[in-house]
Amino acid sequence: MECDCDYILPTIDGWEEHYQNCSTRWLKDHGTEPLKNSDGTFRLRNKHLTRLTRDVLYHLGFDNEHYDLPAMFGDVKFVCMGGTKYRMKEFAKYIAKVLNIPDEGLLNLTKHSHRYAMYKVGPVLSVNHGMGIPSMTILLQEVIKLLSYAKARDPIIIRIGTSGGLNIPPGSVVISSWGLNGTLKKSYDIPVMGKIMEIPSIFDKRLNQELLHLASEEKGFSTFIGGTMAADDFYQGQARLDGPFCDYTESDKVSFLKALVELGVKNIEMEATAFAAFTREAGLRSADVCVTVINRLEQDQVTPSKSVLLEWQERPMVIIGKYISKYYERINK
Template sequence: MDQDILYHLALGSGSHDLVEMFGDVKFVCMGGTPKRMEDFAHYIMKEIGYKIPTGTQLMDISQYSYRYCMYKVGPVLSVSHGMGTSSVSILLHEIIKLMYHAKCKDPIFFRIGTCGGIGIEGGTVVISDNAVDGMQDNNYAVATLGKIVKRPAKLDKRLVNELKALAHSDDPYDTVTGTTMCTTDFYEGQGRLDGAFCEYTEADKMEFLKNLKAKHNVTNIEMEIVPFAALTHHAGIRAAAVCVALLDRLRGDQIGTPKDVMEEWQSRPQVLIARYIKKILQVA
């Protein structure tokens, strides 16, 4: 093809000088919402001491895609991936191609997000060391040309350990590692009782969740980890996912934590990722 149009990012290999724009990227940080990733862009800018030229400001590079947001802060790319496996898959395909066209050297990918915990307190930070789907399969399955193609959902174990080592003993919350389950549905797929439809009992739900913890070491549940792990692994990209638990699913389904508390909780994965980036960049 004459050029590669990265449609959902409002970029293209023919319309933009991608090497000039993105060639220095070392870290790609992604999360669900545009607001969270805009906030992270401003936060990481302060943390690494990056200064933009006087009279300019951070700009959403992909604003005219009307799909995802993207901010660049020196060597850090902050991107939203939306909600669910399909949305993060689309974003990853195009971000991986962007890294290729920009000739980026060994970028590291992070997912920064939220999740529901199993047997852990709200506010706990979870570093995923394994990824499984709703059937406890650690493969990403996609129907391709009428056939199921499976790719292993593997995360970088060394990166997991490096992140865990950056958790401080005086942090006012726990940072743990564990298996993360990725579902294709927020309500029935996660065993919630408060969806529009619920054809199982509370006892069924509790048995399911306790079994996830006891037999499969599932620590948290979200909706993006399997494609994130599989596509980055398939591309040979080091990747890790760090999420904060918004509640313990063994205690309920609805999130009733006050907004100000939630905002502080959601900053916790960002703090850990910032520590890692600063360490690699050797920023005090």
């Protein structure tokens, strides 16, 4: 089987030769036929969907019968996701400037669903996913179906967020190499019909190498590649001492966080395991790029001013904007 990687950046010595969803790698890693078609579109793994005359994407407010999804979203190459509606509208405005696309009349395409906010700028969808794995996975799974029905070609999904750093300066950016769950396994563990399904949570190494290469050109902040712990709770789940409940000591907390550092964890947030697992299972490339707003080895509460936080939150946007512009330049030559 031949390589079908649509490289965004030319290969540099030491980089992975293929993306994670290259058909040559998929067959080797999964032992099944690739989900990617020869034209770059992809198939969904759920055969039950073929029995539906109409698939309602309830939380997005679309379906594949009454909406011409290929006409609306067939040109999408990048889906950028983040927690808040405000942040993702700001990212839509930012990427419009980067790509020199007018953003007048920027519309929330899913406002009638009253759940999420989605904006489209050229080949980029900017959509918020709320906080935590349950909210994020609802959005992500419907976006994956949307992209398949729209016949989008080899789309890339990137999460842009904030996080707590581990032993790195606040304001640093972390590109996640893998997700670690609350029991310190590199998997997303989801109960399905009374049993735990464990799905590996590994991000695309080649995509990360490309992002780090572009990030290294930025002089105002540092960017790291490392593991990310995805907690199911903001307080005890992240070993904080300032929640309403706490049955461990400060020494217990510090020992745990240092153990995470030893495992290669660079930051803590609340989505990485499921995000890596579901995009990988769908045969799609993805990356999780988060700025750190605190060093958890020093404190628990987020104390930087609002203006500083807003400045820091732009840093992942800068990296992703540069990456998307490289693709945009290539297709418009």
